[in-house]
Amino acid sequence: MMKPSPIAVVLAFAVAVFLLLPLIAVIPVSFTPARFLSMPTGIWSLRHYQALIDNPAWLQATGLSIRIGILSSGIATLLALMFSLGIWMFRPWFSGLLFGFVLLPMVAPPVVSAITLYFFLIGLSKINSIVAYDTWIGVAIAHAVMIAPFAVVMVTVSLSQVDRRIDLAARGFGASVGQRVFKVILPTIRFGVLTAFFLSFVLSWEEIGVTLFITSIDAVTLPRMMWMGLRDNIDPAIAAISVILIVVVISAVLIKTAIAQREKM
Amino acid sequence: MTLDRLKPVLLLGPLVLFLGLAYFVPFLGVMQWSVTLPEPGIGQYGKAISDPLIHSVFLRTFRICLIVTVASVVCAYAITYVWVRGTPLQRLLTELCILIPFWISVLTRAFGWVALLSNRGLLNTWMQSLGIISEPLTMVRNEFGVVLGMTHFLIPFAVFPIASAMRSLDERVFLAARGMGASQMRTFWTIFVPITLPGILGAGLMVFVFALGFFITPAILGGGRSVMIAELIYLRIFQSPDWGLGAAVSVLLMVFVGVLLALLVRFVRPNRMLG
Numbered sequence: 064m065m066k067p068s069p070i071a072v073v074l075a076f077a078v079a080v081f082l083l084l085p086l087i088a089v090i091p092v093s094f095t096p097a098r099f100l101s102m103p104t105g106i107w108s109l110r111h112y113q114a115l116i117d118n119p120a121w122l123q124a125t126g127l128s129i130r131i132g133i134l135s136s137g138i139a140t141l142l143a144l145m146f147s148l149g150i151w152m153f154r155p156w157f158s159g160l161l162f163g164f165v166l167l168p169m170v171a172p173p174v175v176s177a178i179t180l181y182f183f184l185i186g187l188s189k190i191n192s193i194v195a196y197d198t199w200i201g202v203a204i205a206h207a208v209m210i211a212p213f214a215v216v217m218v219t220v221s222l223s224q225v226d227r228r229i230d231l232a233a234r235g236f237g238a239s240v241g242q243r244v245f246k247v248i249l250p251t252i253r254f255g256v257l258t259a260f261f262l263s264f265v266l267s268w269e270e271i272g273v274t275l276f277i278t279s280i281d282a283v284t285l286p287r288m289m290w291m292g293l294r295d296n297i298d299p300a301i302a303a304i305s306v307i308l309i310v311v312v313i314s315a316v317l318i319k320t321a322i323a324q325r326e327k328m
Numbered sequence: 329m330t331l332d333r334l335k336p337v338l339l340l341g342p343l344v345l346f347l348g349l350a351y352f353v354p355f356l357g358v359m360q361w362s363v364t365l366p367e368p369g370i371g372q373y374g375k376a377i378s379d380p381l382i383h384s385v386f387l388r389t390f391r392i393c394l395i396v397t398v399a400s401v402v403c404a405y406a407i408t409y410v411w412v413r414g415t416p417l418q419r420l421l422t423e424l425c426i427l428i429p430f431w432i433s434v435l436t437r438a439f440g441w442v443a444l445l446s447n448r449g450l451l452n453t454w455m456q457s458l459g460i461i462s463e464p465l466t467m468v469r470n471e472f473g474v475v476l477g478m479t480h481f482l483i484p485f486a487v488f489p490i491a492s493a494m495r496s497l498d499e500r501v502f503l504a505a506r507g508m509g510a511s512q513m514r515t516f517w518t519i520f521v522p523i524t525l526p527g528i529l530g531a532g533l534m535v536f537v538f539a540l541g542f543f544i545t546p547a548i549l550g551g552g553r554s555v556m557i558a559e560l561i562y563l564r565i566f567q568s569p570d571w572g573l574g575a576a577v578s579v580l581l582m583v584f585v586g587v588l589l590a591l592l593v594r595f596v597r598p599n600r601m602l603g
Contacts, residue, residue, distance in 0.1 A: 066413065066414075066415075067409055067410050067413055067414050067418070068512055068513075068516075071406065071409055071410060072410055072414070072418065074406040075406050075407045075409065075410035075411075075414075075418075075422060077406075078403045078404075078406050078407040078425075078483070079407060079421070079422060079425035081403065081480065081483075082407075082425050082426070082428075082429045082480065082483060082484075083425060083428070083429070084440075084444060085437060085440025085441045085443065085444050085480060086428070086429065086432065086436075086437070086440050088440055088441075088443040088444035088449065088450040088451075089436075089439065089440050089443045091450065092443040092449070092450070099448070100442070100443070100446060100448060100449070101448035101453075102448065102449070102450060102453040138346075142342050142343040142346055143343060145338075145339045145340070145342055145343065146339065146340055146342070146343040146344070148339055149336050149339030149340035150340065152336075152339075153335075153336040153339075153340075155336060155340070161340065161344065164344065164347065164352075165343055165344065165347055167347070167351060167352070168347070168351055170537075170585070170589055171541075171582060171585065172537075172540055172541025172558065172581055172582065172585055173541050173543060173558070174541050174543050174557075174558035174561050174562065174578065174581070175355075175358075175541065175578045175581060175582045175585075176351075177543075177562075178358055178561060178565060178574065178575065178578050179351060179354045179355045179357075179358050179578075180350070180351070180354065181565070182354040182355075182357045182358050182361070183350055183351070183353075183354035183357075186354070186357070204350060205350075207346075207350075208346070208347060208350045208351050211343060211346070211347065215343070240335050265431070268433075269433035269434070269435075271433070271434065271435055271544055272543050272544060275543075275562070276562070276565070276566075286433065286435050289435050289436075289439075290435060290544075293435065293438075293439060293442075293548055294548075297442065297446075301439055302439070302443060305436045305439050305440070308432065308433065308436050309432060309436060312428060312431045312432050313428055315431070316424065316427050316428050316431060317424075320420070320423070320424065320427075324420070
């Protein structure tokens with residue numbers, strides 16, 4: 064085994080610092096006592112964290128993002144699960160084509176998807192006001208389109224680890240398609256399906272490229288709210304919310320890594 | 329049709345129908361916009377190709393994407409090398425440094441660069457208080473900020489194809505090289521790098537395709553001064569309503585990305601990259 068030389072380790076360390084630096088820079092800025100983006104000089108203040116609590120818009124945006132996340136990842140995971148099961152169980156000869164088709168929103172440039180979904184939702188706005196431009200259900204449907212390919216990939220990967228012989232045995236004993244799905248396959252891949260749901264939720268929770276095109280003033284998700292505070296005069300409240308989000312991610316990654324390490328031992 | 333023939337359709341149908349109605353048909357609609365707004369014809373495509381302003385945006389986008397691709401693949405290669413082949417502690421630390429930024433949203437990460445580099449940000453404040461500079465350096469709201477922010481965003485994505493190329497190696501090749509007296513440096517450059525070249529190319533193509541459609545990072549870190557294709561489309565749709573041109577540019581971008589993806593599938597075999 065070729066071990067990395069000291070030079071390689073130093074280079075990797077430099078890249079690691081580069082990756083972490085902007086995340087660390089947010090922390091002091093969030094404690095500035097000033098009303099504009101700056102470093103705290105001497106006094107550290109919690110006023111921007113207080114502002115997050117005092118301004119109900121932040122809480123509303125968070126609630127909206129959670130609602131959209133649950134609905135969109137629910138739709139995406141369910142449809143992706145059915146699709147992947149269909150491919151895995153029946154293996155149609157045109158499955159390559161089908162895969163290409165359902166992965167389109169993932170491989171197309173986000174801005175092309177954004178203009179496409181904008182077209183879709185303003186078209187729907189003319190005939191109803193529920194699934195429409197700038198409504199929360201409209202956003203959830205658009206997010207479901209964007210995250211469904213990722214859910215398909217996740218579920219397909221976990222299906223590829225299922226031993227086909229178990230399913231063949233069930234089939235041999237006369238199990239129906241429904242029994243094979245609910246009694247044999249789903250219990251085996253339930254962890255993969257949960258992961259797909261979780262990943263879809265995170266993707267919807269963070270989605271901004273498409274959301275920017277399909278919302279204006281009513282369906283303001285958390286990323287959309289941050290975007291508005293980031294454009295012209297930067298609101299230091301963005302620093303405070305960023306610190307909270309970064310802390311959540313770091314804790315989640317640390318917990319996951321700790322569990323993985325323990326399993327290795 | 330019997331019930332048995334129907335079952336695959338019932339499973340496969342819903343997602344295909346959903347994406348067909350919510351994605352494929354609307355995309356055809358966008359294509360229709362590009363040839364009917366404001367008047368029927370291919371005028372918008374002519375404009376998209378010949379207009380000097382749009383021309384410069386395309387050129388800038390390619391230039392930035394190229395720089396960002398090279399920078400993020402090189403950085404990813406360095407950190408992946410230690411992640412895959414380092415000591416257990418080195419592996420753990422590099423893994424955390426790759427995964428944490430990966431899960432943090434594009435907005436927060438772009439904002440991190442603003443907090444670090446803006447006139448009253450961390451770096452300028454420190455350098456001023458240490459007396460290294462007297463006036464703050466302008467590091468964001470220009471192309472430099474865009475390149476840094478995009479590179480930062482794309483490194484974790486470049487890591488995965490490179491890591492899978494570095495993992496599926498025959499260790500005996502290196503033993504043989506060392507046994508015949510090659511130095512570690514030489515083994516690295518003449519054997520390790522060429523063997524992992526497919527992973528490097530795959531990562532490069534993938535990052536380039538990603539970078540082309542970038543919107544959020546350039547919009548925040550470029551401050552409207554170094555507009556890229558995606559932001560141009562946004563501006564044409566929402567600020568100077570010129571839907572036909574926005575749609576035409578989108579279609580061109582989609583075609584270009586399609587060609588690059590075909591190359592990716594043809595030469596790098598993405599199923600190997602995912603492994």
